[in-house]
Every structure is written in structure tokens, then in C-alpha cells.
Amino acid sequence: MRAADWVAPDRYEIRRDGRRFEEWEQDYAGKIGLTCAIEYALEWGVDSIWERVRANAERLRSLLEEIDGVTVHDPGAVRCGIVTFAARGASAQQVKAALAREQINVSVSPTTSAVIDALERELPDLVRAERASVQRAALGHRRRRRSFLGRKSLGRPAGKLDSGHEYGSHHSRRTNG
Secondary structure, three states: OOOEEEEEOOEEEEOOOHHHHOOOOOOHHHHHHHHHHHHHHHHHOHHHHHHHHHHHHHHHHHHHHOOOOEEEOOOOOOOOOOEEEEEOOEOHHHHHHHHHHOOOOOEEEOHHHOHHHHHHHOOOOEEEEOOHHHHHHHHOOOOOOOOHHHHHHHOOOOOEOOOOOEOOOOOOOOOOO
16 A cells, blocks of 8 residues: 555554545556656647647637627637637536537536636636537538527527527537547
């Protein structure tokens, strides 16, 4: 065992150093996967990966900002690859459920995960798009028209918002795996 030393048949002593938090079993597959991921990242170049992530996220933010009723909530001069937004008239959970029906994978960032920021900025629970969702949405609009944010399932017809902006093409699709 790593967290403790077994000093007698009926007694052990917890270590005083950082190893007290280690378990006996180790995730060798995870270690191999991490090694492969590091090698892959170094092969592509961390700077070029960052530029791609940044550009894809900014493209998605731009697309979302064009939609009436959608507000992007990502402050800062340098923003990360995670895009957070809210839709007027629908909770983050409703948006997530509607997007899931459209095979778009997002998560919800509740106000409880950032209480101080949520209170200071008066934020609701937010929809959080990351990784493949951001990349697919930013790399190009889908040719098939489907309702972005599941408008049909949120009580609004698919097609155009009040502003006349077509929203059916601004989405990404979740992939299995």
C-alpha cells in the first residue's frame, strides 16, 4: 500500500508525505493514454493546437452572438476553448436537453460551480460547449437544416428567429466515442 505502512497485523500508520493520497492500484492504461496524448500534442505543436482551439471557439461565439436571444458569457481578453452561453426563455437544462435531441453534446455549468462570479455578474446556469462540439460548429455549418437549440422542442418553430436569422445550420453533432 502507498497511503499507509502496514506495521502490525492489526495496525497501520498513515504516511506523512504526499503518498498518503495514493492508492495501491494504478491506472496503467491511463498512463499509456496520457503518454500517447503528450506525444501527439508535441507532434502537432502546442502553439498550433492552441491556435486551432482558440479560432474554433471564437467562431462558435461569433455564430451564437448572431442569434437573437442567445448571450455568450465568456469574459476576458484571452478566452479558452470552452464556450458558455444562455438562451433567453429557456433554462440551461432545457437547452441541454433540446440540443441532446439534436445530437449536440453540451453540459450545464450551474451557478454553484462559480458562486462568486455568478453573483457578481448575475449569471444564470450556463450551457457549456467544449471540445468536439466547438470544433464541429466552428469548422463549418451543417448543410442539413436542423433547429439550433432545439427551438421546435422549446415551443418555437424551427427555421427563423424573430430577427429573420436562420439558425438551423449553427450546430455541431455529437459523435460516439
